[in-house]
Amino acid sequence: MAPxxxxxxxxxxxxxxxxxxGLAPALWTFWLGASNxxxxxxxxxxxxxxxxxxxxxxILTLAITPLRDLGLFNGxxxxxxxxxxxxxxxALHFLTYAVLDQTMVLSAIVADVVKRPFITFGMIALxxxxxxxxxxxxxxxRRLGSRWSSLHRLVYPVAALGALHYSMAVKxxxxxxxxHIGLLVLLLAYRIARPRLMEAKRQKxxxxx
Amino acid sequence: xxxxxxPKIPSSEITPxxxxxxxxxxxxxxxxxxxxxxxxxxxxxxxxxxxxxxRLDEELTPRESVTTYNNFYEFGxxxxxxxxxxxxxxxxxxxxxxxxxxxxxxxxxxxDLMKAYPIEERIYRMRCVEAWSMVIPWNxxxxxxxxxxxxxxxxxxxVAFESVVRPEEMPGQTxxxxxxxxxxxxxxxxxxxxxxxxxxAVGLYGETLPNQNGAPIRLVVPWKYGFKGIKSxxxxxxxDKQPPSTWNILAPQEYGFYSxxxxxxxxxxxxxxxxxxxGTGGFFGTSRVDTLPFNGYAxxxxxxxxxxxxKANF
Numbered sequence: 001m002a003p004x005x006x007x008x009x010x011x012x013x014x015x016x017x018x019x020x021x022g023l024a025p026a027l028w029t030f031w032l033g034a035s036n037x038x039x040x041x042x043x044x045x046x047x048x049x050x051x052x053x054x055x056x057x058x059i060l061t062l063a064i065t066p067l068r069d070l071g072l073f074n075g076x077x078x079x080x081x082x083x084x085x086x087x088x089x090x091a092l093h094f095l096t097y098a099v100l101d102q103t104m105v106l107s108a109i110v111a112d113v114v115k116r117p118f119i120t121f122g123m124i125a126l127x128x129x130x131x132x133x134x135x136x137x138x139x140x141x142r143r144l145g146s147r148w149s150s151l152h153r154l155v156y157p158v159a160a161l162g163a164l165h166y167s168m169a170v171k172x173x174x175x176x177x178x179x180h181i182g183l184l185v186l187l188l189a190y191r192i193a194r195p196r197l198m199e200a201k202r203q204k205x206x207x208x209x
Numbered sequence: 210x211x212x213x214x215x216p217k218i219p220s221s222e223i224t225p226x227x228x229x230x231x232x233x234x235x236x237x238x239x240x241x242x243x244x245x246x247x248x249x250x251x252x253x254x255x256x257x258x259x260x261x262x263x264r265l266d267e268e269l270t271p272r273e274s275v276t277t278y279n280n281f282y283e284f285g286x287x288x289x290x291x292x293x294x295x296x297x298x299x300x301x302x303x304x305x306x307x308x309x310x311x312x313x314x315x316x317x318x319x320x321d322l323m324k325a326y327p328i329e330e331r332i333y334r335m336r337c338v339e340a341w342s343m344v345i346p347w348n349x350x351x352x353x354x355x356x357x358x359x360x361x362x363x364x365x366x367x368v369a370f371e372s373v374v375r376p377e378e379m380p381g382q383t384x385x386x387x388x389x390x391x392x393x394x395x396x397x398x399x400x401x402x403x404x405x406x407x408x409x410a411v412g413l414y415g416e417t418l419p420n421q422n423g424a425p426i427r428l429v430v431p432w433k434y435g436f437k438g439i440k441s442x443x444x445x446x447x448x449d450k451q452p453p454s455t456w457n458i459l460a461p462q463e464y465g466f467y468s469x470x471x472x473x474x475x476x477x478x479x480x481x482x483x484x485x486x487x488g489t490g491g492f493f494g495t496s497r498v499d500t501l502p503f504n505g506y507a508x509x510x511x512x513x514x515x516x517x518x519x520k521a522n523f
Contacts, residue, residue: 036491039289040270040278041341043485043495101485103497111480118478168478171339172388172459174286 011077018078022085025053026092043100050093055166055180057086058159062187069197080136083155087133090126090162118168125161128154156191159184253416256348261329263406269332270343272414274487279421280337281440282388283372283379290381291421298378300417300424300441309369309446312360319425323411325358326350330415331408331429336470336504338434338456342484347429348412353403361399361447368402369452370395370428371444389455395428395439396452396466398513406431406509409442432506434468465523469514470504474523 006014029049033042061082067073102108112119132152134140141148163184167177281291284298305322308314328348336342356368372393376382382391401407408429411418418424423440430437436456446452456464463477472482481500488494503510514522 033492036489036494038491040274040487041288041485041495042492044341046492100492100495101497105497108480108483115475116479172282172286174388175386178386 015077015081018081019085022057022081023088026050026089043096047093047096047101050089050096051166051169052176052180054086054089054093055162055184057082057089058155058162059180059183059187061086061155062159062184065194066187066190069194084133084136087129090129094123094126118165121161121168122165125158125165128158128161132158156188159188253412253419255416256328256412258330258348258412258415259327261331263329263331263333265332265334265344267332267334267344268488269346270487271489275343275345275413276419276421278487280339280435281381281421281423283381283391283393283441284421285381286388292419294380295420298375298420298424300420303425303443305426305442305445307355307359307445309448310362310365311356311447312362313358315359317355319411322350322355322409322426326354328411329408333406333408333429333431334504335429335431335435335438336484336500338436338464338468338476338481340476340479340481340484340500341487342498342500343487346414347408347410348415349408349410349426349429351405352407352409352428353405355409355445356403356447359447364449365447366399366449367447367452368397368399369444369446369448370397370439370442371446372439373441373443389459392443393439393455394452395437395454397430397437399447400513401430401510404510404513406506432469432503432510434464434470436464437468467514467519467522469510469519469523470500471502471519471523472500473502474520 026049029038029046032038033046036042038045061079064075064079064082068076098104098109102112113123114120132154135144135148135151144151163181167173167181170177277292278288279291280288281295284291284294301319303319304316305319306314306316328350330346330348332344332346334342335345352368372391373379374382374392381388397407408431410423410427410429411425413419413422418427423438426442427440428438428442437454451466454464454466456468457466470481475481483497484500486496486498488496501507
């Protein structure tokens with residue numbers, strides 16, 4: 001499927017649109033919470049909301065490669081924006097937890113991170129996202145060369161830790177958890193199967209030639 | 210510590226804001242000759258209540274929050290689900306079957322119960338195991354009054370409770386994702402059940418219980434985590450064995466039979482040292498406060514557990 005050719009200017013406008021659309025739910029929901037329109041427990045609601053959207057942007061980021069492999073959609077040019085949105089939402093999720101939920105009581109936060117496995121997992125995932133966000137620019141890609149790809153494979157343990165963190169944060173697993181975690185597991189499993197799938201594809205092409 | 214305070218205006222006499230806000234509409238309806246009987250049954254009936262010494266001197270959680278932020282998985286697992294999905298539930302007519310190790314087992318009609326015992330207004334803290342809390346003006350009568358009426362036998366040591374099962378009216382009890390086994394069951398030791406603080410609530414804020422809060426009759430045990438307060442009770446059985454409780458069946462390492470509020474015993478996955486007090490809404494109306502042993506009712510109930518290891522019996 002040949003994608004329509006877009007001018008570089010239109011391409012970059014589309015990428016900026018992804019950032020704008022991606023950040024809109026966080027800004028809108030923050031406004032709802034600040035103006036008392038987010039229900040009885042706005043802090044928890046906002047915290048959960050940001051966490052869920054972190055998972056969603058991780059899913060979208062990880063979906064780019066399989067969708068391209070399958071020839072369904074070439075979204076490579078949006079991958080950086082989606083990955084960074086996952087990082088922004090994870091950072092806002094942590095900030096909401098630290099500032100609004102734990103009211104910046106450092107001892108309580110440290111105790112949580114050290115003692116509660118699900119918070120430990122979440123914290124590790126956020127920490128691993130930092131080097132990925134810092135090196136998500138063209139200069140870093142040039143400078144790091146092939147090491148850049150290796151470094152950015154960290155997104156796989158981040159996704160796994162995110163799924164674990166999410167599943168342990170709730171009292172019972174429901175449809176929402178099964179769907180999101182199921183998608184993450186599927187996308188991670190695809191990475192394991194991918195080398196063989198690609199090899200089969202190459203052989204088929206060679207045979208045809 | 211309970212301290213008696215004469216209420217200025219009983220909450221039963223305060224017109225709920227949502228009705229007050231619709232006063233013109235309601236007057237219009239009446240003027241238009243539309244009979245009140247045609248009005249939606251969502252208008253809870255006002256209760257005649259008597260004051261009680263159990264009145265907490267803390268700011269009440271707004272009724273709006275108490276009735277829209279609920280854990281009642283029979284109507285769905287989201288906090289907003291019970292308010293959204295309980296509209297078709299019919300709490301009347303209702304009966305509660307009381308039996309087991311009692312001299313006079315009996316099935317009570319709810320209206321008879323409400324006539325038999327004075328409905329007290331009690332302002333209690335409510336601490337959820339998820340580390341949030343509210344202050345709620347309940348209306349109800351002590352469970353002890355009902356238990357005394359059926360005359361427990363000497364062999365009775367525990368009280369078992371059972372919730373209603375109505376998949377046709379409770380969407381959480383149908384479909385592919387059933388979070389809990391039904392019916393929801395709970396239990397208390399007989400001395401806990403007979404404690405004057407233990408309440409059978411039939412209302413809140415001076416009106417009959419909204420469906421999402423456990424209509425028409427629910428348990429309130431203020432020194433225990435909220436999930437012990439079983440809702441929409443149909444059956445109470447006195448027994449000599451420790452009865453099963455739903456969350457304990459589901460995750461015994463996380464939810465014990467006693468489930469007394471205890472800041473020193475954490476949930477395996479989160480801290481119980483502090484709680485978010487649900488406030489007036491908005492990010493800046495919420496506050497975090499220290500959780501108190503037995504939810505602040507230690508003076509009343511700690512003696513029930515004298516000599517017991519509260520860490521082992523969580």
